[in-house]
Structure formats: C-alpha cells, structure tokens
Amino acid sequence: MIRNMSHNSFALLQARGYKLTEPRRRVIEQLHDRRRALTALELHQLLASEGISLASIYRTLELLVELGLAEAATRSGDEQRYIACSPGQHHHHIVCSRCGRVADITECLLEPFEDVVRERTGFTIESHTLEFHGYCSACRQ
Amino acid sequence: MIRNMSHNSFALLQARGYKLTEPRRRVIEQLHDRRRALTALELHQLLASEGISLASIYRTLELLVELGLAEAATRSGDEQRYIACSPGQHHHHIVCSRCGRVADITECLLEPFEDVVRERTGFTIESHTLEFHGYCSACRQ
C-alpha cells in the first residue's frame, strides 16, 4: 500500500518525462513512508547515508510540488515543511504539532462555503488553503 | 471607523505596557488603512518618508502578531505578508491574488467540522488555518 503510493509518484514523474533518480526516489519514499511533514534539512538527515545533497533535495521538492505530488505545509517557523500528496482530488491535511504526523481529510469541506464567501466579500474565489493542527494519538498527553 | 480600528490597537499596545512609538503607530495605520496584506519591505517603502528602519518594522510586526493585532498571511513567495487583525474573535480572511486586498469573513466556518475531523483522523484538534484566495472587485477582469 505504502509502496504503491510511492510507486504512483514514480510513475507520474516518469510519465511527465522526468528521470527517476536516486534522490527523487528516496525523497518520495520518505515523504510517503513517514507520513510526516518534513523539512528539506530533515530529509537530508534522514537520507544522510545515501550521500544525497541538500541542493538535490530542494530541487526534488520543488519538482514534486510542481507535479502535485507534494505540497508545502503552512509555515510555522523558519523552515518550510513538505507533505506527500496524491494529485487529482483536492483535499486537506491535519498535522501533529509535536511530531509532524499527517493525516488526510479525504474531501474538501469548504467548497459549499465558497458561494457564501463570495457574496459576503464581493471577491471571486479561486482557491483556499486549509490545514488543521492538533495532536496525533501517539503525541496526545 | 478606520481611525478607531487603529486606535484600538494603539490602546491595546499601551494597555499591555508597550510604548506607542512612531514606527508602531505608522505600521498599525498602514495595515489598517490599506486593508492589504503587506510585506515588511512594502511597509518600509510606504513609510520611506518617515525614516523608519526596516529592523523596526520587523520588530513591530513580530509584536503585533504576538498581541493578536496582526497575523502572518499564508506564504506564497519568499516574503511574509501581514494582515491587520482584530484580536478576540477567531475569523478568516480572503486575500486578493493581484493587489493583496483583504476582506474579513466574520465568523469561523470550520468549528462545526472539528468533531468530524477528529473522528475521522483520530487527532485532537487545537487550531486551523484557513485563507481564501481570489480577486477583489477592482482586480477582477
């Protein structure tokens, strides 16, 4: 299952004409397997034994976001965290404030409200960002 | 009205024992009067004639966030934007993707969903971040 999710990303990468390199494979695996919001530096440390450069990690993350295979978490600190993401369906995440664990919220809760927001504010609505924060079962006191 | 909103912030600042200085007054005024999500650099440029240092703008923004008088917008780019905020009631914003104009969404749309999210994910929920993006009436094509 976890393997399959990584493999989906591998496949999409290649289908778009990108090479499936060692740094890309490893970053994708980590993001999927750990199910955590990770920083570039954390990925670099997790992959220390692989001799992958920090620059490649940044470049890979940029590519994954572009392809919809990862997304940048809401920032709370000076380092950006990244979350593995299935492309296609729009959805949201809850992130553990202690360990960074991520869970998906499978459908979008907000589309029904976009009309209300448009009427109230006079803005047209193109998108929204939503992220919940709390504690996963392991980190709850 | 606009003046009152700035004055509320002035008062809260002083009530908490902080001095109402020129940089603080000006930054608060700009954030309230422009009703836009602004970067530190933009504030510095807007206030160029006042001889206010960029460092003071950063320090003021940090203080305003701490006091709940401003909040950091969802980042989309390499500079943080800040939004004037009334402390007290939890609410959300919609930000114009072209000009940065901000409108308030007066109450929170998501509290009713927190139970659902908790049940589905097994996380306890402490908070959430939500921001809408679109175009204000002036920027809509």
Added chain:
DNA sequence: ATAATAAACGCAAATGATTCGCAATATGTC
C-alpha cells in the same frame, strides 16, 4: 513643564534557509 529611566530605535553586521553555476555522473534510449 522637566528630568529621570528604561524601552525602542537606527544602523550595520550576522544569520540561515534556499538558490544557482558548473563540472562530473547517472538515467533512459538506441
């Protein structure tokens, strides 16, 4: 009002996450 006093300021240097240039290497293809 005026002086006393501590918080805040302006400046310039430091920090640190992220990006970039380039020679070397690894991937997918023929």
Added chain:
DNA sequence: GACATATTGCGAATCATTTGCGTTTATTAT
C-alpha cells in the same frame, strides 16, 4: 553497451529576517 542529456554534488551566492549596540524617545515622577 555506448550515447545524449537531464540531473547531481559541491561550494558560492542570495536575500529575507534577526541581532548587537550606542543613541534616541515615550512615559513616570518630581
């Protein structure tokens, strides 16, 4: 199995933000 090229690792560069420090300014008490 060799080729052509995308991608890598390295180190240097960038640039938003933070910090140290001597000076200024907002508040409090005289």
